[in-house]
Amino acid sequence: MRDIEPPVATPGEVVVDVERVGVCGTDVELFTGEMSYLHTGRSWYPLRPGHEWCGVVTALGDGVAAEWLGRRVTGDTMLGCGRCARCRAGRHHVCAELAEIGISRGRPGALAEQLAVPVTALHPLPDTVDPTLGALAEPGGNALRAVEAAGLQPGERLLILGTGTIGLLAALFARAQGIEAHLLCRDQEALRLAQPLGLATAAVRAGSSARADAHPASAGVWTRASLPELPWHAVVDASNAPGLPGLALELVEPARRVVLIGLAGTPSTLDTRDLVLKDVTAVGILGGSAGLAGAIAAYADGSVDARPLVAVTAGLAETVGILAGRRPAGAGPGPKIHIDPRR
Numbered sequence: 001m002r003d004i005e006p007p008v009a010t011p012g013e014v015v016v017d018v019e020r021v022g023v024c025g026t027d028v029e030l031f032t033g034e035m036s037y038l039h040t041g042r043s044w045y046p047l048r049p050g051h052e053w054c055g056v057v058t059a060l061g062d063g064v065a066a067e068w069l070g071r072r073v074t075g076d077t078m079l080g081c082g083r084c085a086r087c088r089a090g091r092h093h094v095c096a097e098l099a100e101i102g103i104s105r106g107r108p109g110a111l112a113e114q115l116a117v118p119v120t121a122l123h124p125l126p127d128t129v130d131p132t133l134g135a136l137a138e139p140g141g142n143a144l145r146a147v148e149a150a151g152l153q154p155g156e157r158l159l160i161l162g163t164g165t166i167g168l169l170a171a172l173f174a175r176a177q178g179i180e181a182h183l184l185c186r187d188q189e190a191l192r193l194a195q196p197l198g199l200a201t202a203a204v205r206a207g208s209s210a211r212a213d214a215h216p217a218s219a220g221v222w223t224r225a226s227l228p229e230l231p232w233h234a235v236v237d238a239s240n241a242p243g244l245p246g247l248a249l250e251l252v253e254p255a256r257r258v259v260l261i262g263l264a265g266t267p268s269t270l271d272t273r274d275l276v277l278k279d280v281t282a283v284g285i286l287g288g289s290a291g292l293a294g295a296i297a298a299y300a301d302g303s304v305d306a307r308p309l310v311a312v313t314a315g316l317a318e319t320v321g322i323l324a325g326r327r328p329a330g331a332g333p334g335p336k337i338h339i340d341p342r343r
Helices: 025-032 137-149 165-176 189-197 244-251 272-277 289-301 316-323
Strands: 013-023 052-060 072-075 114-118 122-124 157-161 180-184 232-237 252-260 281-284 310-315 336-340
Touching: 013 072, 013 316, 025 316, 052 114, 052 137, 122 289, 137 165, 137 252, 137 289, 157 165, 157 244, 165 180, 165 189, 165 289, 232 244, 244 252, 244 272, 310 316, 316 336
Parallel strands: 157 180, 157 232, 232 252, 252 281, 310 336
Antiparallel strands: 013 052, 013 114, 013 336, 052 072, 072 122
């Protein structure tokens, strides 16, 4: 923790007074040195993390419309060059010159009292989206993209591998679209996360011998041993386990989709022969850019309430301990920790 000069809005930028920041697994990997970008030269120290945020615009650079001043906003993490063919086609999140707020190419993040950000990255927040939900827009955008990539219709069945922030958010967005969402967890601890979200009202099936004739009409939370023999119309891997992409392919119905949004620390295993012989489509998801507006809209209209995911909101001075793996006293069961830099 250190005091620095406040940011200045350069042309096309704004300065935001940060209200809330989410701590992500990527932030922890940047702190510990495990993040692959640190070894490829895409990221370097010193580095200020924080890419899940919201706040109030308090200063404008040249060329920024006056209407932004005083607005509550969140922002896209992915900053493309704006000039290349990918950016012009709306795929700025895979720009060859991509800079990521709080992650790569020296772009400072939001774990601070103030943040400078290009106005082109901003998304206004409606009054119904409080700071907690505002800082969940970025992971929400990722989860929503994963659900949309599954290509399901209302009433169809989705299996989500993993009960971290993205997995739980994906289940919430799927449920809001009328999709029957199920979660695969490692153990019964996941029930403590799923219950406050209404995702485990049918109870965890850990240790049960449930089969298709016993499955609930709504979502369930299952362990591998208790997973019922149901047709899974799509499977989303939101875990960091290298073996689960292969499991997703094994479980999904033929000619349907597996969606891969989790990243393992080692290469994942997936037999392309099975992919071909089952005529399965595999979709990779990088970043929440295209899902931000939809996530904000779902939070605003109340169809998705993700606030129970947040275990605790801590002060900025506690950030170092949190990044080092120390969970604040009094934290709830949720997987997400938020920081309020004003504390």
